[in-house]
Amino acid sequence: MTQHLATPADAPTTGTHTGWWRDAVIYQVYPRSFADGNGDGMGDLEGIRSRLPYLKDLGVDAVWLSPFYASPQADAGYDVADYRAIDPMFGSLLDADAVIRDAHELGLRIIVDLVPNHSSDQHEWFQRALREGPGSVLRERYHFRPGKGENGELPPNDWESIFGGPAWTRTENPDGTPGDWYLHLFAPEQPDFNWEHPAVRDEFRSILRFWLDMGVDGFRVDVAHGLVKAAGLPDLGAHDQLKLLGNDVMPFFDQDGVHEIYRSWRQILAEYDGERILVAEAWTPTVERTAHYVRPDEMHQAFNFQYLGTHWDAAELRRVIDDSLAAMRPVGAPTTWVLSNHDVTRHATRFANPAGLGTQLREPGDRELGLRRARAATLLMLALPGSAYVYQGEELGLPDVTDLPDEVRQDPSFWRASGQDGFRDGCRVPIPWTVEGGSYGFGAGGSWLPQPATWGALSVEAQTGDPGSTLELYRSALAVRRAQPGLGAGETVEWLEAPEGVLSFRRDGFACVANTTGRAISVPLPGRFLLSNEEISIVDDEAVLPADTTAWWAV
Template identity: 85%
Template sequence: MTQHLAAPAPAPATAATPTEWWRDAVIYQVYPRSFADGNGDGMGDLAGIRSRLPYLRDLGVDAVWLSPFYASPQADAGYDVSDYRAIDPMFGTLLDADGLIRDAHELGLRVITDLVPNHSSDQHDWFKRALAEGPGSALRERYHFRPGKGANGELPPNDWESVFGGPAWTRTTDPDGTPGDWYLHLFAPEQPDFNWEHPAVADEFRSILRFWLDMGVDGFRIDVAHGLVKAAGLPDIGSHDQLKLLGNDVMPFFDQDGVHAIYRSWRQILDEYPGERIGVAEAWTPTVERTANYVRPDELHQAFNFQYLGTHWDADALREVIDTSLAAMRPVDAPATWVLSNHDVTRHATRFANPPGLGTQIRTAGDRELGLRRARAATLLMLALPGSAYVYQGEELGLPDVTDLPDEVRQDPSFFRAAGQDGFRDGCRVPIPWTSAGSSYGFGTGGSWLPQPASWADLSVEAQTGDPASTLELYRSALAVRRDHQGLGAGTDVTWLPDAPAGVLAFAREGFVCTANASHAPVRLAAPGRLLLASGDVVVVDGELELPADTTVWWAV
């Protein structure tokens, strides 16, 4: 049942003197299940998040993005929403959400919530009624119900396949018990796709936006932002290769031009509210240039740069994607948005521990020491680039993926289906460690919903705090420098320095230089200024630096 709550006062108005805070914000992704457990049931919740907000303030981030906490049967970890205006009891209540938003604002943190508009849960009232009422129900028009092919409708309406594996269609049973129409689900069968051609769907989501904006949230991360509109007639693909969520193929159900009218209407709503509320697109597109369409001046504010996330630790490849990204965002006057890890991909400390070419979901631990060294260097490189950056919970601790989870504890829905995604996303979702001891290293008092490795005691917040060599203190220092140095943050350009050694990325911004050695060997170069921060041990002697492999250095010039 939806709980209703008097709306708090909105965030302080800044329309008169806009800060455009989102152009250089560092935004921290909280995966609610795995951040902090406030009631000791082994599952993270809003009370736990609320108790740890001071940690995020002290880390130095500007905003918090919360993955879904809405009422849900949890068939896909909350990305199957049954009520968009209610909190799932496993996470708390609307009062908890209200308190979290208020506390965050008092600490100077903005709050971005996940929104899931491509599909609902099959337990959403609309869908349940559509099934119960049978063929001819007006509610069926709000989803994609179609008769099947074949003599008796026994074949799916087209050849689309679910991102999670298997057909993208499930056949219904009519109220009289006979086989009925099929419905479309690009993800799990429990996640039927909305039909965004129906005006009731658009009306409903405009209302949902206002509900949460009235609650005080500062913006929305839009799940599967590229998937809302399907090509007319739902045409066959003509290929039976399994789909990949984290790919860039041109598909008739992804990145259709019709999605942009939706976001233009949403931008009008966001602009009605004070405090510069924003929209962030999770948009997997064939090119960075297509991604830029989502952040035109009258659409959304940010779009994740998945081309950057998917780039291995290689100087030439990184320079190319950096140049392409900045060039694509410049004509639409949008910030580039950089990200290295999230809840859907292998943590970059593990990706970089493995050879290139394995993609973004990796099953092997690789060389842990190498991976951490590269991850630290990649972080300083990312935070030096113009625009906004996203940090996924635990990456500031240098956490690797947990690649040896036993099959019996896995909960990723794609793990239980044929082909599709690899189904190993649980490895990046293991609850993070706060203390060096305890049943769940400070995550809560009742264990954790996924087992944590014993080695994580040494990676906990408690163990790393105050250790100048720790990854946590590196992040704290980097975010402090980034906040205070005029040459870092917002912008659209870098100046690549000539004569950089092979394998080294070297660029300048105002009063600032970044040098990153992505090669396999140390290189010698002239120190371009005063050393601000380094991802590893470096020594400057008589104005010369030997820059170790897999190391990034920041300089004031």
């Protein structure tokens, strides 16, 4: 018995009822690596527009676009110079309008990235602040501070950048003398805004309205936990750099003051028709702290990073699933599930390596094992109550490219010591569309990061119509998810008795069984077989699941 192929045309369309985001499957497009419309080797909005029918056919409900704003690209567009302009490398505002309109005609919603924690150092405000020197009112919109030491030669405090090195850079005064320092929690080209200043708050309320007027359906808010800093910018003292991503309490992350900002944003979204949403990228110490961002008057969703970092282990997965559902239930928000994004090693490679190596690594591991586990993990994720995120290329089973030469890498943290590992380029390599061609259909002009020679076999063209392919597994899973009333939105699962290493749960009219072990396991037949990532066998009233296999059943 092989994976069942559902017919998308037979399935009802989700996303039309109240609270479409509660069960939406949202596809992340990383613009520079999705599709190249003009042949310059860099993905762009025209390329995205040309591939929207593919996303409709895949069966997703919404598309999240990573930044495409005007930017010097010091951090792949997360350093924004103009929040109301499109970077020429991606196209124009007319191209953005066309993407939004075409997506809506196809029944897809568009979510755009918003980067409110910091701007580019080329932003007009910051450039004027530098030119005007000490005393400029523009400096109050960022965190400019005099240095410590006899001549101000030391940073104002001991904070470190997430990308490594000090979180402060010293400026030069207009007369050429050493000046004040400015704060940047990320790269020096990304100065942090001072969200205590009313002009910053006014500006972003205006930016929200600009894009809502363009027709976007929501915003994914970058570093949503970082906007407000503790009063006085106190020293950290002795600390572990690795905790800076949100695993510990920090004076620059997850401060209570951020929630007032998001309550005001929620009021703006309420002025618009069509159920527009806010999604928090909020690294917090616990899922309970994450739940604060999705209280009824704040954001609609928050990424579940605790789940993303969970190993392929039944006991660990069950614990995180239970904790996630329990944390969101009191605030009435949907739980979100995600396995990969543009900042972490693809899960087909993470699961190919021994647990404990982290979410950024350079080891390819056991490809066959990793892909099998990734497919099983996807079916488990899509069976859980709430909304799911899919990162471009995971539906093709793409691995991370772990052997990129150092000279082609563009991740800014790769070149700075003691910060993030800097291997994010491996998950950002342009995806393959065709079996042959210089960039496997990505574009006519090659690709900005080199693609492996084996990627033609993983392309959309190669996998389309192959019932055993990862692409067809995703298409089938999303079709079944739409067709099964018990899938999608919800707050609970009913756990069933299962052997060690196996997760088994029931939802309304549906059951899911996931074997996370390395051996075949028999379980009582839950109902009528729907779908699995590996071929299963049924003997009498028993279902035999191979190693690393998830199966779906109609009950």
